[in-house]
Amino acid sequence: MLVSLNWLKNYVDIGTISPEALAEKITKSGIEVDGIEYVADKTENVVVGYVQSCEKHPNADKLNLCQVDVGDEILQIICGAPNVEQGQKVAVAKPGAVLPGNFKIKKVKLRGIESNGMICSLQELGIAEKYIPKDSADGIYVFPEAVTVGESVEPLLNLNDAILEFDLTPNRTDCLSMLGVAYEVAAILNQSVELPAPQLQTATEKAKDYITVNVEAKQWNPYYGVFVVKDVKVKPSPLWMSNYLMAAGIRPINNVVDITNYVLLEYGQPLHAYDNDKLQSGNIVVRRAKDNETIVTLDGEERTLSEEHVVITNGKEPIALAGVMGGLDTEVTDATENVLLEVAYFDSSVVRNAVKATGLRSESSTRFEKGIDPNRVREAGLRACELLEKYADATILTGVVEFDELDRNEKQVDMDTFEINKRLGTNLQATEIVQILQRLQFDFEQQDSQFKVYAPTRRGDISIFEDMLEEVARIYGYDNLPYTLPAGASQAGALSNRQLLIRNVKHLLEGIGLMESRTYTLTSEAAVDKWISPEVREKQYIPIELKLPMSEDHKYLRLSLLPELLRVISYNQARNQMDLAYYEMGSTFLTKEKELTEQPDERLRLSGALTGKWVDHPWQQEGKEVDFYVVKGILERLFDYLRITVSYEQIKLPEMHPGRTAVLKTKDKIIGFIGQVHPSLQREWDIKDTYVFDINMEEVFASYNHVHSYDPIPKYPSIARDIAFVLDEHVLAGDVKQTIEEIGAPLVKRVDVFDVYQGEHMEEGKKSVAFSLLYQHSEKTLTDEEIQVSYDKIIEAVKQSFNAYIRS
Amino acid sequence: MKDQLASIEREALNKIADAESMKELQEIKVAYLGKKGSLTSVLRGMGKLSKEERPVIGEFANRVRENITTSLDEKTESLEQMALEKQLEKETIDVTLPGRPIKVGGPHLLTKIIEEIEDLFIGMGFEVREGPEVETDFYNFESLNLPKNHPARDMQDTFFISKELLMRTQTSPVQARTMRAYGGDKPVKMISPGKVYRRDTDDATHSHQFTQIEGLYIDKNVRMSDLKGTLDTFAKKIYGKDREIRLRPSFFPFTEPSVEMDISCKVCDGKGCSVCKGSGWIEILGAGMVHPNVLSMAGYDPDVYSGFAFGMGPERIAMLKYGVNDIRQFYTNDIRFLKQYHKA
Known part of the structure; x- marks a missing residue:
C-alpha cells in the first residue's frame, strides 16, 4: 500500500513530523514502512504560465516560439513540444529553476533566438512515466482547469508529497484504505480522525424504478447494492484526484474510472460501474456460476467458469465475475451516459477461488480476498456518488437498491487490567488502558479494571483477548516493555544421549581432518537410485517424488547422501580443488508406498567422500593419496571410539569399484559400505579417484552401549x-x-x-x-x-x- | 726432586693446554701418569729420599698428580663440549621450510552457528528437540493456527508430496509435536534446529532448502517481557554485547501478540548504511506469545498456560555476522568457503 502523506492529511493532522520520523513511528507500532519516496526533488521557480502566443521558430521547423505570462513578467520561451498551443496554462520553469536530476534552467539561445525558461512535461517535473495520464505522456503538461497564473506548481501537481510504502502483514488489511491508515496514524500520534461525510442532492426519480436486485448466492454475497447514475459526463478528473491516484501508483484515466479507484483506495471498498444502457434488462441477479458458463471479461479474454464462482447477471447472462472483473459487454466507455454503480460484499473464499482460476488479481480482488469492512460498503457507494455528482455532472437517483443480510456487528472482547499486566510483564493502570483504547478509537465499557471492548469492524483481525493484548502492547510501545527472564521452575538443559553422540562423532571426524558438508536433501531422478547401501537397497524402498518440484535437479527425496556429496567433489575439482575429504550426516527417507499416505521413515546416515592427497608433504618425500585403507583407517578409529566391532567383507555394488569395495558388518548385520567409486562413474561424474563410505547411524545408535569402565594398567611386561x-x-x-x-x-x-x-x-x-x-x-x-x-x-x-x- | 716434579707438572700442563684431540690427551695421560710415565718413574726414586723429605715430596707429588688429572679431565670435558657443539652445528636445519601439514577438518559454518545457539539456550535450561522433515499438513499448518484456506498460507510456498504430506516449511511443527509429547500439564522449554524447504528458485537470496531454529517456552505465567529478556540475552551473546535490540509488532498466525526483532546495525552502529538499508536496524527473527489456538490444539489450557515462541534463520545470521553475500554458498560446499571458518 502506497500512502500519500498529502492525501492522508485530509483525515488526520500529522503536524510537522518529518516523513522519516513518521515512518519510524509506524514501523515501531506494527506496520513496516519499507520505503519513503518523494514525488519529486524540491522544485523552485516553476510556476503556472499562460501561453499568450505561439508561433513557429523562424529558423527551426520543430520548435515553437512562445510568449508566456508567468504573472510578474512575460517570458519568451522556445518550446519543442508538439502539443504546445496558444491559450494553454502550462508549467513554466523560470531561469534559475532547478528541476529533478539537478537540471538547472538558464537563459539560452536556440537557433539564434533567446529562450528564457522551459515549458515542462510531467516527466521533467519528476513524476514517474508509468503513472502519467496517457494524454499527457507525449509533450508538455497542460493544466485541465482554472489555475492562477504565477502560482507555484509544486503544490498544484503534488510535487511536495512524500509517499510511504507500507509492507502490510496479512492481518492488517484495514490499512488497505486511506481511512484505515488514518485511524492507525491517529492512534500513533494521538490525534483524531476526520471522516468524509458524503452528501447527495435529492433527485426526483427513484433508483428502484429502474432496477431490481435479486441475490441467490446469499452465502457468498450478503450485501449487494446499486446506485443509478444518470447523465454522466466522462472527462478528465480534477487535478487533486489525479495527483492522489498517481501518488498511490494508479494512472488516471477518466473521471468515472478515477472515482471508483479513488473510493477503492479511500474506503478500501471495491466498486464497479456498468454502462446501464448496455445491461439489456432492469434486473440484477447474483448467483453461482454454472459449470462451463463463459464470460468475456474487460480485458477481452473469454473465461470459463464453474460452480465455485459467483457471477453478477442481467437475469440471463453474466455481466461480471463477482469481486474480480466486469464483463466487456457492459463496459463504461467515453460514450457512456448512464451508469449502474455496484457496491457489494463478496465472501473472501469465493473471490479467492475465482482469482486462482482466472489468474486475475487486482486491487479490488485483493481487498475482497482479505476481507473488507462491512460498515463501509454502502458508505463507499454514497461517497462515489457524491464525487460523480460533483466531478462528472451526474444525477444520482434517490435511494440505493440493495440486498442486505450483512452482519455489521462489532466483536466484543473482554479484558482485564490484571490479566494484561500478567501477560505483558507490565504494570499498567486502568487509566492508561483507557487512553490506549481512546487513541485506537475503539468503543468500550469499563468497570474498574475490567473492560468490554467493541472491536470496530474495520479491524477484522481483532476477535480475542490476545488480539487486544497486542493492541495495548503496541500502542504502549514494545520498547517500553521491561526485560525479564523466565521465572518458572528451572530445569537442566542438555543434549540427549543421541544428540551428544552425534556431536561427538562429528567432532571426531573433524579432528581427523574431514570437513562437514551440507548438501540438498532433494536430488535428481538420475541420482536418487545410486550409491544406496545394500541393506537399504534390499528393502526395495520407493523414492519419494515431489508433486511440483522447482527443478529436475531437486525432485526426489534422497535414499543416500552420496550422490549430492559426489556432486560437491565434482564442483570443487572443477575449480581445481583436488584434495578433498568431506563427511555429512543427514536423513534419508524410506517408504514402500507408491503414493505416500504416511510419513516415511527418516533414517540418519553418515557418509563421506575423499579424494586426492591425504598427506601432502613433498619436500620430505612424504605423501599419501587417499586409498581404501586411508578411509578404512578413519572408520576403524570411529568404531574403536564407539566400541563397536565391525568386520569388512568384500562385495560388488553397482556404482562401486568391483575389487575395492566392502560392506561393514556388526553382529552379522550390514551397517554400510566403503570403497572406491566405480571408475566409469568417476568419469561420468567428472571426479578423480574417490573413496566413499556410508554408514547407517540408526544401527550405530542401536549397537552403541556407553559404559564407564576401568581396565587396569598391566603391571607385567609384554x-x-x-x-x-x-x-x-x-x-x-x-x-x-x-x-x-x-x-x-x-x-x-x-x-x-x-x-x-x-x-x-x-x-x-x-x-x-x-x-x-x-x-x-x-x-x-x-x-x-x-x-x-x-x-x-x-x-x-x-x-x-x-x-x-x-x-x- | 722437587724441581724435577715441578718441571714435569709445568710440561704436562702445557701439553694438556695445547692438546687438540682426545687422542693427544690420552697420549699425555700415558706419558705422564701411565706405568711408564715420567711422573711415575720420578716417584719410584722416592725411596732414596730421607725420612724428613719423603712426606713433603710425597705430598707435593700427589698434588702434581692431582693437578695433572684435573687438568686432563677439564680438557677432556672442554674438548667433548667442543666436539658436541661442532656436531650440533652440523645438525642445523632450515627453520623456514614448511612443516608437515595437518589436514584441516571442521564443522560447516551453519553447524557452527547452530551449535553456538544450541549451547546458549541449553545454558538457559532449554532442551533440543528434533522433528521429521516430511511433515503432515496438520503439524506444519493446522496445528499452528493455519487452517486450510487460511490466507497466510500464501506466505509460504510448499513442496507437497501428497495432499496431506509435505516438506516442512518451518521448524514450528516441532513446537506442536513437543507440546503434545508433554501432555498439556508440564512446562516446555525447547529449541529445534533443522532443515526446512520452500518452493523457491535458488538465487543469491533464496534457497529451496535452508535451516531454521525454533524456540518455545510454555509455562504458567510466561510474560511477554520474558520473551524480550530472552531475546536480548540471545542477541547480545550472538551478535555482541553492544548490540541493541528492538521489537516491532508483526503478524504470525501461531503467535499473538507477534514480534519482529531487529538488532542495531553493526556496520554503521545504527546510523544507517547500505547493509541496513539506511534504517540502522537489521531484521533478525520473528517471535511472539503462543496463540491460544495453538496451545489448546496441543492440549494446553490457554487460561492456565502461556508461552513464547521464536524462530530464526542460521543462514541469515551467518550472512550478517560474516558478510556472506550469497545463500547458495552454504550448499555448494566450496572447500575454500568452508575452510575460512576454522580459524579462531
Whole structure:
C-alpha cells in the first residue's frame, strides 16, 4: 500500500513530523514502512504560465516560439513540444529553476533566438512515466482547469508529497484504505480522525424504478447494492484526484474510472460501474456460476467458469465475475451516459477461488480476498456518488437498491487490567488502558479494571483477548516493555544421549581432518537410485517424488547422501580443488508406498567422500593419496571410539569399484559400505579417484552401549613376537589374523599386520604376510616356554587352515 | 726432586693446554701418569729420599698428580663440549621450510552457528528437540493456527508430496509435536534446529532448502517481557554485547501478540548504511506469545498456560555476522568457503 502523506492529511493532522520520523513511528507500532519516496526533488521557480502566443521558430521547423505570462513578467520561451498551443496554462520553469536530476534552467539561445525558461512535461517535473495520464505522456503538461497564473506548481501537481510504502502483514488489511491508515496514524500520534461525510442532492426519480436486485448466492454475497447514475459526463478528473491516484501508483484515466479507484483506495471498498444502457434488462441477479458458463471479461479474454464462482447477471447472462472483473459487454466507455454503480460484499473464499482460476488479481480482488469492512460498503457507494455528482455532472437517483443480510456487528472482547499486566510483564493502570483504547478509537465499557471492548469492524483481525493484548502492547510501545527472564521452575538443559553422540562423532571426524558438508536433501531422478547401501537397497524402498518440484535437479527425496556429496567433489575439482575429504550426516527417507499416505521413515546416515592427497608433504618425500585403507583407517578409529566391532567383507555394488569395495558388518548385520567409486562413474561424474563410505547411524545408535569402565594398567611386561607366513594370494589377511587371535587367546593381546609382500623372490600366486603378536599376562611375567607353546600352536593352526608355511 | 716434579707438572700442563684431540690427551695421560710415565718413574726414586723429605715430596707429588688429572679431565670435558657443539652445528636445519601439514577438518559454518545457539539456550535450561522433515499438513499448518484456506498460507510456498504430506516449511511443527509429547500439564522449554524447504528458485537470496531454529517456552505465567529478556540475552551473546535490540509488532498466525526483532546495525552502529538499508536496524527473527489456538490444539489450557515462541534463520545470521553475500554458498560446499571458518 502506497500512502500519500498529502492525501492522508485530509483525515488526520500529522503536524510537522518529518516523513522519516513518521515512518519510524509506524514501523515501531506494527506496520513496516519499507520505503519513503518523494514525488519529486524540491522544485523552485516553476510556476503556472499562460501561453499568450505561439508561433513557429523562424529558423527551426520543430520548435515553437512562445510568449508566456508567468504573472510578474512575460517570458519568451522556445518550446519543442508538439502539443504546445496558444491559450494553454502550462508549467513554466523560470531561469534559475532547478528541476529533478539537478537540471538547472538558464537563459539560452536556440537557433539564434533567446529562450528564457522551459515549458515542462510531467516527466521533467519528476513524476514517474508509468503513472502519467496517457494524454499527457507525449509533450508538455497542460493544466485541465482554472489555475492562477504565477502560482507555484509544486503544490498544484503534488510535487511536495512524500509517499510511504507500507509492507502490510496479512492481518492488517484495514490499512488497505486511506481511512484505515488514518485511524492507525491517529492512534500513533494521538490525534483524531476526520471522516468524509458524503452528501447527495435529492433527485426526483427513484433508483428502484429502474432496477431490481435479486441475490441467490446469499452465502457468498450478503450485501449487494446499486446506485443509478444518470447523465454522466466522462472527462478528465480534477487535478487533486489525479495527483492522489498517481501518488498511490494508479494512472488516471477518466473521471468515472478515477472515482471508483479513488473510493477503492479511500474506503478500501471495491466498486464497479456498468454502462446501464448496455445491461439489456432492469434486473440484477447474483448467483453461482454454472459449470462451463463463459464470460468475456474487460480485458477481452473469454473465461470459463464453474460452480465455485459467483457471477453478477442481467437475469440471463453474466455481466461480471463477482469481486474480480466486469464483463466487456457492459463496459463504461467515453460514450457512456448512464451508469449502474455496484457496491457489494463478496465472501473472501469465493473471490479467492475465482482469482486462482482466472489468474486475475487486482486491487479490488485483493481487498475482497482479505476481507473488507462491512460498515463501509454502502458508505463507499454514497461517497462515489457524491464525487460523480460533483466531478462528472451526474444525477444520482434517490435511494440505493440493495440486498442486505450483512452482519455489521462489532466483536466484543473482554479484558482485564490484571490479566494484561500478567501477560505483558507490565504494570499498567486502568487509566492508561483507557487512553490506549481512546487513541485506537475503539468503543468500550469499563468497570474498574475490567473492560468490554467493541472491536470496530474495520479491524477484522481483532476477535480475542490476545488480539487486544497486542493492541495495548503496541500502542504502549514494545520498547517500553521491561526485560525479564523466565521465572518458572528451572530445569537442566542438555543434549540427549543421541544428540551428544552425534556431536561427538562429528567432532571426531573433524579432528581427523574431514570437513562437514551440507548438501540438498532433494536430488535428481538420475541420482536418487545410486550409491544406496545394500541393506537399504534390499528393502526395495520407493523414492519419494515431489508433486511440483522447482527443478529436475531437486525432485526426489534422497535414499543416500552420496550422490549430492559426489556432486560437491565434482564442483570443487572443477575449480581445481583436488584434495578433498568431506563427511555429512543427514536423513534419508524410506517408504514402500507408491503414493505416500504416511510419513516415511527418516533414517540418519553418515557418509563421506575423499579424494586426492591425504598427506601432502613433498619436500620430505612424504605423501599419501587417499586409498581404501586411508578411509578404512578413519572408520576403524570411529568404531574403536564407539566400541563397536565391525568386520569388512568384500562385495560388488553397482556404482562401486568391483575389487575395492566392502560392506561393514556388526553382529552379522550390514551397517554400510566403503570403497572406491566405480571408475566409469568417476568419469561420468567428472571426479578423480574417490573413496566413499556410508554408514547407517540408526544401527550405530542401536549397537552403541556407553559404559564407564576401568581396565587396569598391566603391571607385567609384554613380549612381542613376529611371524611371517607365505600364503596363497587369495587368502585374506583378516581371516589369518582372526585365527591367530582365536588360537592365541588369552595370552595374545594384540595382532597387527606389519608387512605384506608379493613379487620377486616369491613364488607365483603366493604372498607373504607378516604379523606381530603381543603377549601379556595380567598377573605374571610370561616365560619363554609359555610363549613358545602358544606360538607353536598358532603356527600349526595357520599352516593347517590356510595351507601356509613360515617364510624363512 | 722437587724441581724435577715441578718441571714435569709445568710440561704436562702445557701439553694438556695445547692438546687438540682426545687422542693427544690420552697420549699425555700415558706419558705422564701411565706405568711408564715420567711422573711415575720420578716417584719410584722416592725411596732414596730421607725420612724428613719423603712426606713433603710425597705430598707435593700427589698434588702434581692431582693437578695433572684435573687438568686432563677439564680438557677432556672442554674438548667433548667442543666436539658436541661442532656436531650440533652440523645438525642445523632450515627453520623456514614448511612443516608437515595437518589436514584441516571442521564443522560447516551453519553447524557452527547452530551449535553456538544450541549451547546458549541449553545454558538457559532449554532442551533440543528434533522433528521429521516430511511433515503432515496438520503439524506444519493446522496445528499452528493455519487452517486450510487460511490466507497466510500464501506466505509460504510448499513442496507437497501428497495432499496431506509435505516438506516442512518451518521448524514450528516441532513446537506442536513437543507440546503434545508433554501432555498439556508440564512446562516446555525447547529449541529445534533443522532443515526446512520452500518452493523457491535458488538465487543469491533464496534457497529451496535452508535451516531454521525454533524456540518455545510454555509455562504458567510466561510474560511477554520474558520473551524480550530472552531475546536480548540471545542477541547480545550472538551478535555482541553492544548490540541493541528492538521489537516491532508483526503478524504470525501461531503467535499473538507477534514480534519482529531487529538488532542495531553493526556496520554503521545504527546510523544507517547500505547493509541496513539506511534504517540502522537489521531484521533478525520473528517471535511472539503462543496463540491460544495453538496451545489448546496441543492440549494446553490457554487460561492456565502461556508461552513464547521464536524462530530464526542460521543462514541469515551467518550472512550478517560474516558478510556472506550469497545463500547458495552454504550448499555448494566450496572447500575454500568452508575452510575460512576454522580459524579462531
